[in-house]
Amino acid sequence: MLPLHHLSAIQIRDAFLKGDISAVQIVHHFLSRIESYDDALGAFLSVLNARVLLKAEALDKKRARGLPLGKLAAIPIAIKDNMHIQDEITTCGSKFLAHYRAPFSATAVDLMEKEDALLIGKTNLDEFAMGSSNENSAFKPAQNPWNLQCVPGGSSGGSAAAVGARLCSIATGSDTGGSIRQPASFCGIVGYKPTYGRVSRSGLVAFGSSLDQIGPLTTTVADAALTMEVIGKQCDYDATSLDLPAECYPLPKELEPGTVIGVPWHFLENLSASSRQNFEEVIRVLKDLGAKIVEVNLDLLKHSIAVYYIIATAEASTNLARFDGIRYGVRPPECKTLEEVYDYSRRMGFGREVKKRIMLGTYVLSAGFQDAFYKKAQKVRTLIINAFDEAFSHCDAVIMPVTTSGAFEHGAIHDPLEMYLQDIFTVPANLAGLPGISVPSGYDSRGMPLGLQILGPQMCDVSIMQIAHAYERATQHAKIPEAYG
Amino acid sequence: MANFDHQTLEYLKKLCRIDLSKEEERDIEVSLTRILKYVESLKDVNTDKTKTCRYILRGMLKNRMREDEIKNLLSREKFLENAPEQIGGMVRVPPVLKGSS
Numbered sequence: 073m074l075p076l077h078h079l080s081a082i083q084i085r086d087a088f089l090k091g092d093i094s095a096v097q098i099v100h101h102f103l104s105r106i107e108s109y110d111d112a113l114g115a116f117l118s119v120l121n122a123r124v125l126l127k128a129e130a131l132d133k134k135r136a137r138g139l140p141l142g143k144l145a146a147i148p149i150a151i152k153d154n155m156h157i158q159d160e161i162t163t164c165g166s167k168f169l170a171h172y173r174a175p176f177s178a179t180a181v182d183l184m185e186k187e188d189a190l191l192i193g194k195t196n197l198d199e200f201a202m203g204s205s206n207e208n209s210a211f212k213p214a215q216n217p218w219n220l221q222c223v224p225g226g227s228s229g230g231s232a233a234a235v236g237a238r239l240c241s242i243a244t245g246s247d248t249g250g251s252i253r254q255p256a257s258f259c260g261i262v263g264y265k266p267t268y269g270r271v272s273r274s275g276l277v278a279f280g281s282s283l284d285q286i287g288p289l290t291t292t293v294a295d296a297a298l299t300m301e302v303i304g305k306q307c308d309y310d311a312t313s314l315d316l317p318a319e320c321y322p323l324p325k326e327l328e329p330g331t332v333i334g335v336p337w338h339f340l341e342n343l344s345a346s347s348r349q350n351f352e353e354v355i356r357v358l359k360d361l362g363a364k365i366v367e368v369n370l371d372l373l374k375h376s377i378a379v380y381y382i383i384a385t386a387e388a389s390t391n392l393a394r395f396d397g398i399r400y401g402v403r404p405p406e407c408k409t410l411e412e413v414y415d416y417s418r419r420m421g422f423g424r425e426v427k428k429r430i431m432l433g434t435y436v437l438s439a440g441f442q443d444a445f446y447k448k449a450q451k452v453r454t455l456i457i458n459a460f461d462e463a464f465s466h467c468d469a470v471i472m473p474v475t476t477s478g479a480f481e482h483g484a485i486h487d488p489l490e491m492y493l494q495d496i497f498t499v500p501a502n503l504a505g506l507p508g509i510s511v512p513s514g515y516d517s518r519g520m521p522l523g524l525q526i527l528g529p530q531m532c533d534v535s536i537m538q539i540a541h542a543y544e545r546a547t548q549h550a551k552i553p554e555a556y557g
Numbered sequence: 558m559a560n561f562d563h564q565t566l567e568y569l570k571k572l573c574r575i576d577l578s579k580e581e582e583r584d585i586e587v588s589l590t591r592i593l594k595y596v597e598s599l600k601d602v603n604t605d606k607t608k609t610c611r612y613i614l615r616g617m618l619k620n621r622m623r624e625d626e627i628k629n630l631l632s633r634e635k636f637l638e639n640a641p642e643q644i645g646g647m648v649r650v651p652p653v654l655k656g657s658s
Contacts, residue, residue, distance in 0.1 A: 175635045378596040403641035419576040451604035505613035
C-alpha cells in the first residue's frame with residue numbers, strides 16, 4: 073500500500089473498512105506528519121491529539137464488533153477554527169476568542185462525526201475570516217506548502233495548507249467571498265463552495281450572513297462530493313438552510329453529452345500571461361471532452377468587489393456587534409462601567425483589518441449614507457444575479473480562473489484595495505448564492521499551482537461537481553508538493 | 558458622494574465603539590478614503606428601475622414556523638462557562654443606569 077497520505081480520503085476509508093489498517097494507525101500517521109511539518113507551515117491553531125486518539129480507539133472497537141460504520145469512517149479531518157467542536161476552543165483567529173470554549177458543535181461538524189470522521193485539529197485563518205492571505209491571523213500566518221515564502225491564500229489558509237501538505241485528508245472551510253476556492257487554488261487542491269443554504273451555518277461564527285457558506289477542501293473532487301453528501305442537509309438551527317433532501321453525487325467518468333460551458337471573455341481581460349495561457353489550455357481540454365464552449369456576457373461582474381465590500385462589511389459590522397465583552401471575552405477589574413467594558417474588549421480583542429471592516433460597514437449603513445452605499449450595492453447585486461440568470465439561460469456552467477495569478481509572496485500586497493481586488497473572480501458566486509468549485513488546473517512559471525473555477529446555477533451543485541470530476545480525470549494536475557512526499 | 562475626513566472617523570469610532578491608536582487612525586483613514594473612492598464607481602451603474610436585493614434564494618426560502626417550546630439545547634452552566642463574570646447563575650454586567658450600584 074502507498075503511504076497513507078498519498079491516498080485520497082475515500083481510499084483511506086476503504087482501507088479501514090477492509091481491515092487493512094486501524095483508525096489508531098491512521099491517526100498516528102497524520103499526527104506525526106503534523107508534528108514534523110506544522111511548525112514551519114502554521115496550518116493548525118490547535119491539534120486535538122487526545123480527543124482524536126480516543127475517537128480512533130472507539131472506532132476500532134466499533135469495527136471489531138462488526139457494527140455499521142459511517143461514510144467518513146476513519147478519515148482524518150481538520151476543522152477551520154471558526155466552526156465549533158463542542159468543548160474545544162474556537163478562536164476564529166482572534167484574540168477576542170482566544171479562550172472561548174464552544175458550548176456546542178456546528179451542525180456540519182456534528183454530521184461528520186456521526187459518520188465516524190476523525191477530527192484531528194482546528195486550522196488557522198484570517199481573523200474572523202477577513203482576509204485573502206492568512207496574514208490577518210492574530211496568532212501566526214500560515215504558509216503555502218508549495219513555497220513557504222508565499223501565502224496559502226485566505227481566509228481558509230490553514231485548511232488549504234493542511235490538505236495541500238497532506239497533514240489531513242479533508243478540511244472544512246467557510247467561503248464569504250472566495251475563502252475556500254482561492255486558498256484551495258493557491259495550494260493545489262480542490263475547494264468547494266456549495267449553493268447558499270446547502271450547508272447549515274449553525275455553529276459557524278458569522279461574518280457576512282447572506283454570503284457565508286461552509287464547504288470542504290480536499291485532494292479530489294470525489295472526496296468533496298462525499299463530504300457534501302454528509303454535510304449538505306437541512307437544519308432547524310439555520311433559518312436560511314435549504315429545505316431540500318440531501319443530494320447524492322454520482323460522478324460519471326465522462327462529461328455529460330451536450331454540456332455547454334460559458335466563458336465571460338470580456339470580464340477576464342486582466343489575467344496574467346501565465347493564467348491566461350493556463351485558462352486557454354483548460355478550454356482546450358473541456359472541448360476535447362465534448363463540451364460546447366460559448367461566450368457569455370458578465371461584464372457587470374467588474375463591479376463585484378465594490379458591491380461585495382459594501383455588503384460584506386455592513387453585515388460584519390452588525391454580526392460583530394455581539395463581541396462586547398459581556399457574555400465572553402476578557403474583563404479586567406479596572407473596567408468599572410459598561411462603556412469601559414465595551415471599549416477595552418473591542419480595543420484589545422480586534423485586529424486592525426477587523427476594526428477597519430467594522431468601521432467601513434458601519435459607515436455604509438449610517439444615516440445619510442445608506443442609500444448611496446448599502447442600498448445601491450444591493451441593487452447592483454440584483455443586477456449581478458440577473459446577469460447570471462441570463463448567462464445560465466445559454467449554458468450549464470460558467471468557467472473562469474480562480475485568481476488572476478498564482479499565490480503571491482508574504483508581505484507582497486500592502487494596499488488594502490489591491491488585496492480586496494484579489495477576490496475579483498470569487499466574490500460573484502457569493503453575491504448570487506451560486507455553487508462554485510476550484511479544481512487544480514496546472515502550475516505557473518514559478519511552479520505555483522493554478523485553479524479552474526466552475527460556477528453553476530443555484531441548486532446545481534451536483535452538475536458542476538460532475539464537470540469538475542470529468543476535467544480532473546482528464547488532467548490529473550493535483551500532486552503532493554515534493555517537500556511533503 | 559461622501560467626503561471621508563477625520564471628523565467622520567471620530568464619529569465612526571463612537572458608533573462602532575472602537576478605539577484606535579494614532580498609528581491605526583492614520584492607516585484606517587487612508588484605507589477607508591481609498592476604498593470609499595473605489596466603491597463610488599457603483600454610481601455609474603443605472604439602477605433606477607432595479608429592486609433592492611433582499612433574498613438571494615428566490616422562491617426557495619420559506620418562513621419555517623415552529624411551536625414555541627422549551628428544548629434543552631444549551632444548559633445554563635455550559636453557557637456561563639465563557640462569561641467573564643457571573644453572579645447567581647447569571648452574567649454579571651457593570652451598572653447600566655447611572656446612580657445604581
